[in-house]
Amino acid sequence: MVEFTAEEFSTFMATNFESVFNLSQLADPLLKASGAGSIVFTSSVSGFVSLKNMSVQGSTEGAINQLTRNLACEWAKDNIRCNAVAPWYIKTFDDCEIFA
Secondary structure: OOOOOHHHHHHHHHHHHHHHHHHHHHHHHHHHHHOOOEEEEEOOHHHOOOOOOOHHHHHHHHHHHHHHHHHHHHHHHHOOEEEEEOOOOOOOHHHOHHHO
């Protein structure tokens, strides 16, 4: 964490959290108009548990998790459901030796 520059931290926050926040604001009128809206955020397990070398990443994901909980309460009156999925490590094709 101590090696992150202020600019790198801002980029992480903008990419991982501010984008979710801003999109939620834009989606709000459409979700209300639907009469039964639903929004699902993608978070990470790093937002719930401490992981080595994941302080900044985990902080942004924790912010998404808290936003999800708060919006679920705030938007319930408008019949909008808010949830988040928090996957663990996902092995991608880049990680597979068969493509090396």
